[in-house]
Amino acid sequence: MIRHKERAYGSPAASGWRIIAALAVLIAAIGGNAIAASSDGEFHALMDRAQNEIKAADWTSLVRTAERLCALRTDNIWANYYRGLALTNSGRSAEGEECLKKAIAIDNTVFWPHYMLFFNYFNRGRPEMHAHARNVMQRITPALIQSNPRDIRIFYVVYAGSLINGTDMNGAQAVLQKGIGFFPKDPILRSQYAFTFFRRDMKTWERLSRETLSLIPHEEQTARGTYALPLRGSMIKVHQGNNETISHLGLLNGYDWDFVRVDERGAYGRNGAKKEGHAIFGAIVYAAADGVVYFVEDSSPDTEPMRNHPTAAPNRIIIQHPNGEMTSYIHLMKGSVRVKPGDAVKRGQPIGRVGSSGSTVDIPHLHFGVSRDSHSVEAKITGFELLTNGSWSDPGPRVLRKNDIVRRK
Secondary structure (H helix, E strand, O other): OOOOOOOOEOEOOOOHHHHHHHHHHHHHHHHHHHHHHOOOHHHHHHHHHHHHHHHOOOHHHHHHHHHHHHHHOOOOHHHHHHHHHHHHHOOOHHHHHHHHHHHHHHOOOOHHHHHHHHHHHHHHOOOHHHHHHHHHHHHOOHHHHHHOHHHHHHHHHHHHHHHHHOOOHHHHHHHHHHHHHHOOOOHHHHHHHHHOOOOOOHHHHHHHHHHHHHHOOHHHHEEEEEEEOOOOOOOEEEEEOOOOOOOOOOOOOOOOEEEEEOOOOOOOEOOOOOHHHEOOOOOEEEOOOOEEEEEEEOOOOEOOOOOOOOOOOOOEEEEEOOOOOEEEEEOEOOOOOOOOOOOEEOOOOEEEEEOOEOOOOOOOOEEEEEEEOOEEEEEEEEOEEEEEOOEEEOOOOEOOOOOOEEEEO
16 A cells, blocks of 8 residues: 655745745734834834834845845844845745844743744754744744744644654644644644654544644635646556545645556556665656746655655655646655656646655655645646546546546647
8 A cells, every 4th residue: 555644744844935925914014013112223224124124025026125224233133133134035045044043042921933943944954943933932922822823833843743753742732732722623734733643543633634624614625726747658547536545635736646557467567576676766746837846855765565664754746837836756766756846837748756755655656746835735637648548638627536547648
């Protein structure tokens, strides 16, 4: 059986600085107190400019503005915070870390530099992230949640997702129980909590995963766009389809697919004991629609069938599409990824190869799914032919089902 757990939780498990970009508009308002307290005209004007640059996510300009703010008021908490925010979002997280630490040293009681330092560590996979996350959780109050619910919710989603990807299910459960206590009907937090039971208590996992489907209206579980088959060649089989109890269930990945390749006899390859013996291993993966690369992982080893790496996240590509949806291509071959974050890609463009990476891959396959607003959505696939009773035909846009055998037109 093919089992899987990895997605960018909220994608959440993905590129942290892009999450920060979405949060910064709300956080920016906090700087108003510093403006009111300053009698310096230039400082006042620069603070106004900084907030506008944050709203526009213009991090390059914000770096310059914040540097001038720090030159004028080297010990001002908001000048250092804005500079740390800008550097973190500009891919200069090491420099951003120093600015955020300085802001904390100036006034340890202010929440947001602590909050942003967590994401700074998260971006780089720094081990300090865990201790700092506990520090952030201790500072979360009901008043803070009431005034900034979206920001606090995202913290819990991202941190729990990182623990899940690291297979620390007990730690993730503790974080999620706290988050769910604040956000009892949040579908993503509840979906993550359900997943912490995967392979440990499958009945509980199945029950909780099915319950999450009722937390979002059904129409919001349907994709806006249609997508091309991400593989080419003949005899591509849907090994696992939508909302099956192997591993695709609930809001996190319930509408995803696992693709393999079979021969005329239905066999997956010539030697199932070796990854190279599976026909799908090494197959080229293609972008399912136009978009921009959002996240890439390409360093995890490929494992032999049924000998999963105990903790490794899968190699994967996540692409953001203009309609607000994302496609995920998971369990890719180590070193095969051809794109990087920020690259524009076209439908049908080669982006990597099928591998067997990750802690829940079991056998080589491509895990492919479409998501929106951090949860899986049911999408129709186009541009393929379906094998039915020995004949190939074009069924039109269709949600692929378990055991369907297809080929790209």
